[in-house]
Amino acid sequence: MWQYRWWAWVLVFAAALTIQTTFLPLVFPIGYVPNLVLVVVVALAFFESPSRGALLGAIAGLMTDVVAGRLIGMNLALDAIVGYLVAQLQSQIIRDDVLVPGLVGAFAAGASRLVEWAVLRVLGYSFAFRPFVAPLPTDILFALFMTGAVMGLMRLRPRHEVDARLRF
Amino acid sequence: MDFLYRWRRPILAVLVMIVLATLLSYTAKLRGHVLTLSAVAGIVESPVGGVITHVGGGVRGDVQSLTQLFRLQQENQKLKARLTLYESLKLQLEEVQADNTRLRGLLYLKSQLGSWHLLAASVVARNPNNWFSTLTIGRGSTSGVKVNMPVIVPQGVVGRVVSVSPTTAQVLLLLDPSSGAGALDVRSRSAGVVVGRDPITGTLRFQLFSHHPNVLPGDAVVTSGLSQYFPKGLLLGQVIRVAPSAGGLTETATVKPAVNFNQLETVMVVLSHPAGESTPPLSGLVP
Numbered sequence: 001m002w003q004y005r006w007w008a009w010v011l012v013f014a015a016a017l018t019i020q021t022t023f024l025p026l027v028f029p030i031g032y033v034p035n036l037v038l039v040v041v042v043a044l045a046f047f048e049s050p051s052r053g054a055l056l057g058a059i060a061g062l063m064t065d066v067v068a069g070r071l072i073g074m075n076l077a078l079d080a081i082v083g084y085l086v087a088q089l090q091s092q093i094i095r096d097d098v099l100v101p102g103l104v105g106a107f108a109a110g111a112s113r114l115v116e117w118a119v120l121r122v123l124g125y126s127f128a129f130r131p132f133v134a135p136l137p138t139d140i141l142f143a144l145f146m147t148g149a150v151m152g153l154m155r156l157r158p159r160h161e162v163d164a165r166l167r168f
Numbered sequence: 169m170d171f172l173y174r175w176r177r178p179i180l181a182v183l184v185m186i187v188l189a190t191l192l193s194y195t196a197k198l199r200g201h202v203l204t205l206s207a208v209a210g211i212v213e214s215p216v217g218g219v220i221t222h223v224g225g226g227v228r229g230d231v232q233s234l235t236q237l238f239r240l241q242q243e244n245q246k247l248k249a250r251l252t253l254y255e256s257l258k259l260q261l262e263e264v265q266a267d268n269t270r271l272r273g274l275l276y277l278k279s280q281l282g283s284w285h286l287l288a289a290s291v292v293a294r295n296p297n298n299w300f301s302t303l304t305i306g307r308g309s310t311s312g313v314k315v316n317m318p319v320i321v322p323q324g325v326v327g328r329v330v331s332v333s334p335t336t337a338q339v340l341l342l343l344d345p346s347s348g349a350g351a352l353d354v355r356s357r358s359a360g361v362v363v364g365r366d367p368i369t370g371t372l373r374f375q376l377f378s379h380h381p382n383v384l385p386g387d388a389v390v391t392s393g394l395s396q397y398f399p400k401g402l403l404l405g406q407v408i409r410v411a412p413s414a415g416g417l418t419e420t421a422t423v424k425p426a427v428n429f430n431q432l433e434t435v436m437v438v439l440s441h442p443a444g445e446s447t448p449p450l451s452g453l454v455p
């Protein structure tokens with residue numbers, strides 16, 4: 001199944017990055033563009049073990065950092081942590097296909113933005129509180145609706161379902 | 169009896185003719201009485217007739233209204249379809265008009281800065297990270313773009329090139345916290361440095377050098393030509409607020425950028441410009 005292959009992750013993240021840098025800026029104003037790559041990380045990590053969740057998050061974050069061209073490592077670490085935590089969480093909860101992924105994605109979007117803001121301040125970028133707070137509703141609502149949608153669009157399936165299908 | 173039964177129809181006809189003849193001859197003499205009787209019949213008949221006429225008129229009116237309604241419905245559908253068509257045409261026209269204005273502005277800019285060597289480039293992507301404001305343009309080193317070249321539009325300064333590949337280049341926008349440009353208040357000639365804040369607030373910080381700079385809200389701010397990146401006289405924005413800086417020794421102005429960074433589609437890379445030449449502020453150059 002493609003969703004468990006690392007090269008497929010690279011392709012999916014490349015597509016998400018392309019949409020995030022070209023299409024979403026046409027829809028959302030500068031500074032308010034939501035993080036589609038993070039949404040894809042959350043969606044994929046829902047079907048992975050924690051270590052593989054961290055790996056796919058790291059790949060996504062590294063690709064984002066390379067395209068952004070600044071502070072290489074910030075998105076890598078953040079997305080790896082998000083991938084790890086989501087994969088850890090999914091093994092311990094009962095989830096549906098829409099609501100729970102949406103809520104987890106929304107929480108991840110808000111939390112990662114807060115951590116980014118804190119890290120940037122530590123690194124000497126004196127961003128005020130408003131640039132952190134103002135895009136939060138957009139980020140959270142986007143992740144809330146898009147995480148389940150991305151899972152549906154990519155037809156992501158749990159590993160045991162895929163294995164069962166392959167056996168038959 | 170058989171005779172009567174056999175001849176009943178002719179007898180009846182003869183009787184009817186006799187009665188009719190009698191009635192005719194009698195009423196021919198009593199005209200006034202007959203007219204009165206007719207008038208009395210009219211009194212009885214007229215309200216009934218009126219009601220029937222009214223009801224008939226109403227029914228006819230309703231039928232006409234229904235027909236009209238049906239016709240109007242069809243007409244309405246046709247008009248709605250035409251309206252949709254005109255709306256889409258209007259949108260297309262607006263888009264063409266906006267493109268036209270933008271391209272005219274760029275052409276005018278090129279003609280105004282005749283001795284400047286400008287290169288038009290399309291914006292192809294933005295930075296995936298919201299905290300930083302850079303964009304990617306579709307021209308690179310093969311087109312002659314180099315690092316630190318200024319990027320402008322007819323409204324003012326966009327930023328400068330910070331990295332180049334053979335086919336694309338990264339432009340650091342004025343909004344980015346890492347950007348900076350030597351600036352000058354046009355009215356008071358007070359100098360300083362304009363630096364970006366963040367894309368959300370969308371304003372620039374104009375750190376003034378002098379102790380009493382005499383900068384006022386509404387003043388235009390242009391590049392001073394003192395920084396190594398931007399030539400003199402390019403419009404940066406307009407002062408919207410002035411406040412004492414943290415130490416209280418100087419003042420800091422908040423500047424609203426002249427460029428709308430959300431609507432950048434095509435920009436001009438300044439490949440070369442005459443050294444030391446000052447250009448008038450770019451705002452208002454668009455015909």
